[in-house]
Amino acid sequence: MPHFAVLLAAAALIGAASAASAGPTLDQIKKRGILVCGSNPGIAGFALPDDKGLWSGFDIDFCRAIAATIFNDPTKVRFVPLSAKDRFTALQSGEIDVLSRNTTWTQSREVGQGFEFGPVTYYDGQGFMVRRKLNVSSALELSGATICVQQGTTTELNLADFFRSHEMKYDPVVFATADEAIKNYDSGRCDAFTTDMSQLYSERTKLGNPEDHVILPDIVSKEPLGPVVRQGDDQWFNLVKWTHYAMTNAEELGVASKNVDDKLKDPNPEIKRLLGSEGNFGDGLGLTADWAYRIIKLVGNYGEVFDRNLGEGSKLKIKRGANALWTKNGLQYSPPIR
Amino acid sequence: MSAQTGGAAARPRIWNDPFWRGLMLQGALLAAVVALTWFVAGNAVDNMHKRNIPTDFAFWSNPASFDISQTLIPYSATSPNSQVFWVGLLNTLLVAALGVILATLLGFAAGAARLSASWLVARLAGFYIEGVRNVPLLLQIIFWYNVVLAALPDPRGAVALGGVVFLTKRGLFLAAPVARPGFSAVWIALGVGMAATFAFRAFAARRQRETGMSAPVGAVAAALIVAFPLIVYVAAGQPLDFDIPKLRGFNFVGGMKLSPEFAALLFALTLYTGAFIAEIVRSGILAVAKGQSEAAAALGLRPAQTRKLIVMPQAMRVIVPPLINQYLNLTKNSTLAVAIGYPDLFNVFAGTTLNNTGAAVQIVFMTMAVYLIISLVTSGVMNAYNARMSPRER
Ligand SMILES: N[C@@H](CCC(=O)N[C@@H](CS)C(=O)NCC(=O)O)C(=O)O
Numbered sequence: 011m012p013h014f015a016v017l018l019a020a021a022a023l024i025g026a027a028s029a030a031s032a033g034p035t036l037d038q039i040k041k042r043g044i045l046v047c048g049s050n051p052g053i054a055g056f057a058l059p060d061d062k063g064l065w066s067g068f069d070i071d072f073c074r075a076i077a078a079t080i081f082n083d084p085t086k087v088r089f090v091p092l093s094a095k096d097r098f099t100a101l102q103s104g105e106i107d108v109l110s111r112n113t114t115w116t117q118s119r120e121v122g123q124g125f126e127f128g129p130v131t132y133y134d135g136q137g138f139m140v141r142r143k144l145n146v147s148s149a150l151e152l153s154g155a156t157i158c159v160q161q162g163t164t165t166e167l168n169l170a171d172f173f174r175s176h177e178m179k180y181d182p183v184v185f186a187t188a189d190e191a192i193k194n195y196d197s198g199r200c201d202a203f204t205t206d207m208s209q210l211y212s213e214r215t216k217l218g219n220p221e222d223h224v225i226l227p228d229i230v231s232k233e234p235l236g237p238v239v240r241q242g243d244d245q246w247f248n249l250v251k252w253t254h255y256a257m258t259n260a261e262e263l264g265v266a267s268k269n270v271d272d273k274l275k276d277p278n279p280e281i282k283r284l285l286g287s288e289g290n291f292g293d294g295l296g297l298t299a300d301w302a303y304r305i306i307k308l309v310g311n312y313g314e315v316f317d318r319n320l321g322e323g324s325k326l327k328i329k330r331g332a333n334a335l336w337t338k339n340g341l342q343y344s345p346p347i348r
Numbered sequence: 349m350s351a352q353t354g355g356a357a358a359r360p361r362i363w364n365d366p367f368w369r370g371l372m373l374q375g376a377l378l379a380a381v382v383a384l385t386w387f388v389a390g391n392a393v394d395n396m397h398k399r400n401i402p403t404d405f406a407f408w409s410n411p412a413s414f415d416i417s418q419t420l421i422p423y424s425a426t427s428p429n430s431q432v433f434w435v436g437l438l439n440t441l442l443v444a445a446l447g448v449i450l451a452t453l454l455g456f457a458a459g460a461a462r463l464s465a466s467w468l469v470a471r472l473a474g475f476y477i478e479g480v481r482n483v484p485l486l487l488q489i490i491f492w493y494n495v496v497l498a499a500l501p502d503p504r505g506a507v508a509l510g511g512v513v514f515l516t517k518r519g520l521f522l523a524a525p526v527a528r529p530g531f532s533a534v535w536i537a538l539g540v541g542m543a544a545t546f547a548f549r550a551f552a553a554r555r556q557r558e559t560g561m562s563a564p565v566g567a568v569a570a571a572l573i574v575a576f577p578l579i580v581y582v583a584a585g586q587p588l589d590f591d592i593p594k595l596r597g598f599n600f601v602g603g604m605k606l607s608p609e610f611a612a613l614l615f616a617l618t619l620y621t622g623a624f625i626a627e628i629v630r631s632g633i634l635a636v637a638k639g640q641s642e643a644a645a646a647l648g649l650r651p652a653q654t655r656k657l658i659v660m661p662q663a664m665r666v667i668v669p670p671l672i673n674q675y676l677n678l679t680k681n682s683t684l685a686v687a688i689g690y691p692d693l694f695n696v697f698a699g700t701t702l703n704n705t706g707a708a709v710q711i712v713f714m715t716m717a718v719y720l721i722i723s724l725v726t727s728g729v730m731n732a733y734n735a736r737m738s739p740r741e742r
Contacts, residue, residue, distance in 0.1 A: 094703070122705070183417060199517055
């Protein structure tokens with residue numbers, strides 16, 4: 011029960027001994043022997059358990075990368091599926107170490123709720139899906155429409171903004187889970203369904219007849235998605251940040267899971283620093299010198315992870331677009347390791 | 349044997365005096381509870397400060413920034429979060445109040461039906477009660493929601509009843525009455541009719557007590573409360589317009605709307621709680637000794653009179669206390685609204701607002717307090733009713 015979770019979290023905040031909250035997250039994880047990662051309950055491409063309960067996806071691989079760098083074992087992660095509404099309480103209360111669940115970085119979430127957002131792992135934007143037979147070609151034609159949306163998302167807020175700024179009317183039907191929202195859109199309760207573009211493609215595959223639905227071209231918001239941690243543990247925040255930066259730097263330098271062992275002999279000093287054969291950049295993170303090598307070897311670089319979960323190597327075939335490296339006209343730009 | 353000294357010696361030490369000892373124990377307990385509360389609250393605030401979680405009520409006046417589909421009071425995305433609270437509370441009270449009324453009607457009917465002499469009626473009632481009582485409510489809510497949605501057409505193929513009622517997947521659209529200036533006369537007539545009915549009832553009761561003559565109270569009430577305002581309405585030139593819903597673009601506009609979420613939730617709550625009330629009513633009726641009806645029959649009362657004057661007043665004593673529980677259950681169960689997206693207090697305030705503001709502790713406590721207050725008021729009213737209506741034992 012989602013609300014039970016909220017109550018539990020509230021209770022945890024009340025009961026938690028003050029000292030327990032100060033302990034560095036990484037120490038706790040090492041002692042526990044496993045990373046606890048908040049994930050999406052199920053959205054193909056980002057986070058989905060298979061019939062054996064084995065999780066895969068873009069957000070999942072990010073947590074596996076963290077586990078790889080800490081434990082040299084990407085399977086040392088326990089995933090806690092969280093609905094949009096429950097994810098922040100779960101993080102606040104300390105139930106999870108990191109939230110990696112297509113979560114949009116916003117000012118109020120970061121500053122107002124005591125969080126720290128990591129680097130943007132996926133640049134997204136909100137869109138709409140409608141039935142093909144409605145013959146709607148733009149979101150601006152949706153005045154008067156009934157729209158299914160998930161509770162506790164930026165989607166719900168952007169929806170209000172979009173219709174308000176265009177002085178159009180609509181009826182929101184708000185569900186606690188994405189499954190309910192998409193199912194009721196499918197059953198005809200709503201004229202349109204709205205969420206982040208990437209998730210629209212994924213949710214469309216859950217419909218009875220995906221072919222009967224079109225995704226409108228309008229992108230009505232900025233949705234920078236990335237990992238989230240609690241404020242107050244800078245070492246842990248740095249580790250999460252640099253996990254992503256290691257992966258994008260690796261892609262930029264042409265270091266991938268297949269060639270990482272050969273690259274150990276590469277004379278390029280940037281690669282040497284990345285893979286830990288020159289200097290020890292893991293130290294300040296509480297990690298070993300081969301911290302980035304582990305990520306690349308066991309999970310892959312950013313491009314590989316994108317490709318196998320969302321891109322050409324997946325069913326979704328999403329283009330890199332804004333998520334290409336800055337050297338390829340995209341926005342993925344990482345500070346150097348030095 | 350000196351009474352004087354004996355009196356002084358008989359006064360026990362203060363900790364041996366049951367009155368003072370009780371007081372001290374109660375005081376110590378109270379102090380412990382206060383201290384514990386103080387500690388817990390302080391600890392919570394401390395933890396929240398450390399994690400930069402808001403501990404104040406600044407969120408209360410910040411704009412909500414999201415829309416709500418059913419609002420009984422003015423609301424828009426620019427309204428403050430406080431307005432979300434009121435919108436949600438009213439939506440909760442609406443579904444709970446209607447649910448209590450409908451479940452009571454259904455429950456009394458089904459409870460009586462289960463005791464019916466007619467084999468078929470009794471079996472049908474039993475079938476309903478046992479079937480509904482034993483399936484989880486959440487499942488029933490989702491079932492009815494899906495049945496409602498599956499059965500209904502899109503707005504463009506709406507089922508139109510008499511051109512004033514339209515049934516679609518978007519909801520039930522009804523012509524909305526719009527009063528013209530002269531309509532206040534009808535309200536006045538209704539008020540006068542109701543006052544006159546009360547007066548007549550009091551008069552009839554007194555006359556019956558004094559002379560034994562009974563009066564047709566039902567017929568007189570119908571004339572005063574229904575027929576009289578109706579005559580005034582016609583005489584005033586039917587001062588009522590109807591705003592008829594019309595299909596425009598995606599959906600019907602104008603008129604009144606009943607959303608499928610509301611309909612499914614109300615229906616499921618009524619059906620479910622009605623089944624429990626039916627059993628309570630049955631047990632209440634069965635608790636009245638058979639000799640009571642036999643004695644009434646011997647006195648020459650007709651069966652209907654026996655039921656109304658002898659059986660029910662005694663049965664109500666047994667019925668009301670568990671009935672209160674059912675009302676409280678219904679109100680609390682209305683929080684299952686969240687499963688189908690009905691915007692009740694729990695859904696919009698303890699759900700969306702909590703999520704958007706991060707003020708989890710404040711909002712959870714406020715919401716719990718609201719349900720507590722609703723429950724206390726409901727049981728207070730019902731207990732007062734029970735105390736007043738119970739036949740006095742002699
Ligand atoms: N990026 C947005 C939306 C994220 C979101 O929750 N998206 C929905 C898409 S429908 C989802 O993944 N829901 C899965 C679930 O809760 O079952 C946010 O951070 O608020």
